[in-house]
Amino acid sequence: MISISDLDFHFGSRTLYDGASLHIKPKDKIGLVGLNGTGKSTLLRLLVGEYRPDGGSISMSKDVSLGFLNQDLLSYDSHESILMVAMQAFAEALQLQKKIDEILLKFETDYSDDLVDKLANLQERFEALGGYTMQSKAEEILEGLGFSTDDLQKPLKTFSGGWRMRVMLAKILLQQPSLLLLDEPTNHLDLPSIKWIENYLAGYEGAVIIVSHDREFLDGTTNTTVEVSGGKLHPYAGNYSFYQEEKVLRTEIQQGAYDNQQAAIKQAERFIERFKASASKAKQAQSRIKALDKLERIDAVAPDAAKVNFKFTFTQQPGRHILRMEHVGKSYGEKLIFRDTHVHIERGDKIALIGANGKGKSTLMRLVAGAETPTAGKHQLGHNVIMAFYAQHQLESLTVDNEIIQEMNEAGSKRNEMELRGVLGSFLFTGDDVYKKIKVLSGGEKSRVALAKTLISEANFLLLDEPTNHLDMQSVNILIQALEQYEGTFIVISHDRYFVENVATKIWYIEDFQLKEYPGTYHEYEQWQEDRAKAAKLNGNAAPTPKAAPKPEPKAEAMPAKTPSPDQKKALREIAEVEAAIDKLEKELATYEKQLADPKIYNNAAQLKDATLKFEQTKKELVRQNDRWETLAEM
Numbered sequence: 309m310i311s312i313s314d315l316d317f318h319f320g321s322r323t324l325y326d327g328a329s330l331h332i333k334p335k336d337k338i339g340l341v342g343l344n345g346t347g348k349s350t351l352l353r354l355l356v357g358e359y360r361p362d363g364g365s366i367s368m369s370k371d372v373s374l375g376f377l378n379q380d381l382l383s384y385d386s387h388e389s390i391l392m393v394a395m396q397a398f399a400e401a402l403q404l405q406k407k408i409d410e411i412l413l414k415f416e417t418d419y420s421d422d423l424v425d426k427l428a429n430l431q432e433r434f435e436a437l438g439g440y441t442m443q444s445k446a447e448e449i450l451e452g453l454g455f456s457t458d459d460l461q462k463p464l465k466t467f468s469g470g471w472r473m474r475v476m477l478a479k480i481l482l483q484q485p486s487l488l489l490l491d492e493p494t495n496h497l498d499l500p501s502i503k504w505i506e507n508y509l510a511g512y513e514g515a516v517i518i519v520s521h522d523r524e525f526l527d528g529t530t531n532t533t534v535e536v537s538g539g540k541l542h543p544y545a546g547n548y549s550f551y552q553e554e555k556v557l558r559t560e561i562q563q564g565a566y567d568n569q570q571a572a573i574k575q576a577e578r579f580i581e582r583f584k585a586s587a588s589k590a591k592q593a594q595s596r597i598k599a600l601d602k603l604e605r606i607d608a609v610a611p612d613a614a615k616v617n618f619k620f621t622f623t624q625q626p627g628r629h630i631l632r633m634e635h636v637g638k639s640y641g642e643k644l645i646f647r648d649t650h651v652h653i654e655r656g657d658k659i660a661l662i663g664a665n666g667k668g669k670s671t672l673m674r675l676v677a678g679a680e681t682p683t684a685g686k687h688q689l690g691h692n693v694i695m696a697f698y699a700q701h702q703l704e705s706l707t708v709d710n711e712i713i714q715e716m717n718e719a720g721s722k723r724n725e726m727e728l729r730g731v732l733g734s735f736l737f738t739g740d741d742v743y744k745k746i747k748v749l750s751g752g753e754k755s756r757v758a759l760a761k762t763l764i765s766e767a768n769f770l771l772l773d774e775p776t777n778h779l780d781m782q783s784v785n786i787l788i789q790a791l792e793q794y795e796g797t798f799i800v801i802s803h804d805r806y807f808v809e810n811v812a813t814k815i816w817y818i819e820d821f822q823l824k825e826y827p828g829t830y831h832e833y834e835q836w837q838e839d840r841a842k843a844a845k846l847n848g849n850a851a852p853t854p855k856a857a858p859k860p861e862p863k864a865e866a867m868p869a870k871t872p873s874p875d876q877k878k879a880l881r882e883i884a885e886v887e888a889a890i891d892k893l894e895k896e897l898a899t900y901e902k903q904l905a906d907p908k909i910y911n912n913a914a915q916l917k918d919a920t921l922k923f924e925q926t927k928k929e930l931v932r933q934n935d936r937w938e939t940l941a942e943m
Contacts, residue, residue: 309332309333309334309368309369309372309486309487309515310331310332310355310366310367310368310369310372310487311330311331311332311365311366311367311368312328312329312330312331312332312364312365312366312541313329313364313365313366313367314327314328314329314363314364314365315327315328315329315354315361315363315364315365315366316328316361316362316363316364317347317350317354317359317361317362317363318362319350323539324346324347324350324539325347325350325351325361325364325539325540325541326538326539326540327364327539327540328364328539328540328541329364329541330534330541330543332487332515332517333515334486334514334515335513335514335515336515336516336517336531336532337509337512337515337516337518337529337530337531337532338515338516338517338518338530338532338533338534339518339520339526339529339530339532339533339534339547339548339551340352340517340518340519340534340536341519341526341533341534341535341536341548341551341781342535342536342537343537343780343782344750344752344780344782344783346536346537347536348491348519348536349378349491349519351536351541352376352378352489352491352517352519353378354366355374355487355489355517356374356376356489371486372486372487373483373485373486373487374485374486374487374489375480375481375483375484375485375487375488375489376480376489376491377473377476377477377480377488377489377490377491377493378489378491379473379491379492379495381472381473381476382469382472382473384464384472384476385464385465385472386463386464386465387463387464387465388463388464389460389461389462389463389464390450390455390459390460390462390463390464390467390475391443391446391447391450391460391461393464393475393479394446394449394450394475394478394479394482395442395443395446395482396479397446397479397480397482397483398437398438398439398442398482400437401434401437401438401439401442402442404430404433404434404437404439405434405439407430408427408430408431408434411423411426411427411430412427412920412924415917415921419917424916424917427916427917427920428916431916431920442482445482446478446482447460449478449481449482449508450474450475450478452501452504452505452508453474453477453478453497453501453504453505454474454497454498454500454501454664454665454666455471455474469496470495470496470665471496473495473496474496474497474501477490477493477505481508484513484514485514486514486515487514487515487516487517488509488512488514488515488516488517489517490516490517490518490519490520491519492519492520492521493505493518493520494520494522494525494803494804495777495778497803498663498664498665498803499662499663499664499803499805500664501664501665502522502525502803505529506525506528506529509529510528510529516529516530518530521776521779521780521781521783521784521804522803522804522805522806523548523549523781523806524804524805524806526547526548527547527548527549528547530547530548531546531547532544532545532546533546533547533548533550533551535551535555538607559609562606562607562609563608563609565606566606566607566608566609569603569605569606573600573603576596576599576600577600579592579593579596580593580596580597580600620763620793620794620795620796621766622694622766622768622795622796623694623766624692624694624768625692625768626655626690626691626692626693626694626768626769626796626797627655627690627691627692627693628654628655628690629652629653629654629655629690629691630653630654630655630657630689630690630693630769630797631651631652631653631676631687631688631689631690631693631769632651632652632653632688632690633649633650633651633652633675633676633682633685633686633687633688634650634685634686634688635648635649635650635684635685635686636648636649636650636651636675636682636684636685636686636687637649637682637683637684637685638668638671638675638680638682638683638684639683644821645668645671645821646668646671646672646675646682646818646821646822646823647821647822648684648685648822649685649821649822649823650823651672651675651676651823653676653769653797653799654797655690655797656795656796656797657797657798657799657813657814658791658797658798658811658812658813658814659798659799659800659812659813659814659815659816660799660800660801660802660808660811660812660814660815660816660830661673661799661800661801661816661817662801662802662803662808662815662816662817662830663817663818667818668818668821669801669818670699670773670801672818672823673697673699673771673773673799673801675687676771676799677695677697677771678695679697692768693768693769694765694766694767694768694769695767695769695770695771696762696765696767696769696770696771697771697773698758698759698762698770698771698772698773698775699773699774700755700773700774700777703751703754703755703758706746706754706757706758707746708745708746708747709745709746709747710745710746711742711743711744711745711746712732712737712741712742712743712744712746712749712757713725713728713729713732713742713743715746715757715761716728716731716732716757716760716761716764719761719764719765721764721765721766723764728742728764729742731760731763731764732760734760734786734790735756735757735759735760735783735786736756736782736783736786737753737756737757751778752778752779752780752783754778755775755777755778755779755783756779756783756786759775759787763790763794767796768796768797769796769797769798770794770796770797770798770799770800771798771799772798772799772800772801772802773800773801774801774802774803775787775800775802776802776804776807784804784806784807787807788807788810788811791811792810792811799816800812805830808830809829809830809831812829812830813828813829814826814827814828815828815829815830815833817833886933886936889933890930890933890934893926893929893930893933894930896922896926897923897926897927897930900919900922900923900926903919903923
């Protein structure tokens, strides 16, 4: 499908690709991995033609179509509803819909054969493009990505950048290109949406290339891993976990070959040094010099797993109780976020707060931090608790004209430059990197600086809101190691399942406007939720409760049923009649849709005209009856 041969590409004097080659087959699901700055996103832009290779070639079949999700799409804005923006994927079908509507309008005065033939041709093409199902497909994908049904008619411009990115992802998925290029698609998704897109990509007919720091997402969506390293593309025939295991073996083989070659080189160099001036051995020495010049050197194995080892220091040790919040309520106007919820945090708790976006996770974090005032209940911070709060907006609070080392020094930790360099080295800032200005750093580099500042703050209670966003896998691993060594208490919000599994011993989730707790790891929580769902099906929605979960509120006593008034009885009868009419109309509409989807009908103009008119009339009547039902239901 696509062949990359001997690809060369440079940014100024920096070489990203040097003779790289890769063949992409029609149903490949590829995870593209490698350290930051090695050229993963650049390769995607080379494939779509945004960049041109300096050497080599990228050739693809004429029928290949590409869909590229990248962070640049965050800037897209529109007054149109998100449903219409997503449906732009069906550009040709939408144009045909307009033409069909125009002809149907003309049918009120003109029934000429030419007009019927034109309509038949348009409807045949419209059906072939999936026109009759395009709206339902768009709705399904948008709702799968976390939008509610009410959201679908809201203008795109009313949504934040992360939600806009979901709309753009939906649009690309609806286009169904033969190759999907997804650059960090999980950055703007919550856990339910990540799981939904995993299932979607598992059944996707085309090829996919994914750049992601979320290793569990890669494991669930890819069957091939390509590592970008040393200017080359190294394929592995499996998902990310397979790649990790296979890479260990390849590394051992490479290290053995390197060691053997280095020993042979040293032996040859000793021979040359010893005999280059000897008349009898000079010819042999020259021969070995030429052999060394022609030798293709094996690269040394570069360590890519940074180790974190710095000491956290607390000026004050907190008491046993870090925070207590009792009977907390929170609402914004009429919008309820929390009601009568309780928060108990003990010293040493390692908590992950997970769940869908819009449930109140960030609001809860701000309530815990005291940055938000509850509308009910009380907030009591424990003895000697020193809090530090990390969130994405804090990247903007970095002083852009500061050097990294200066920014760290101004954090007020009282560490000397050697200690600060040690911390920065753990976060991949080595040598002269520490003198880089904040303003020249990438988003991931700024995140690492802000995290390093948070971790040296001497706080004994950390609040971390999406700390892994914009971090590559190596940086995520560094943060995991740092939090494993941290002896204080923390709460972390994250959608990265690997990260959560490795740092948290308690899981918080929000359900029915209350905070609930599962006392275990993320994978144990996942299994418990599966068991809970199965039990609910078997026992009529009765689900098991975790040992440490809050007790459910007592049910209110049932009120005696009231006898409906005559007007209410009449309304109930009318609703039943309307519902019966709607059911009948929906069946009729399905019949006409089936007729119009049959290619044979386009050979009979009279039959086509009859089916089309009945379809339009039935659709209008169905709309009328639905409006009537809504009016009756509100009475």
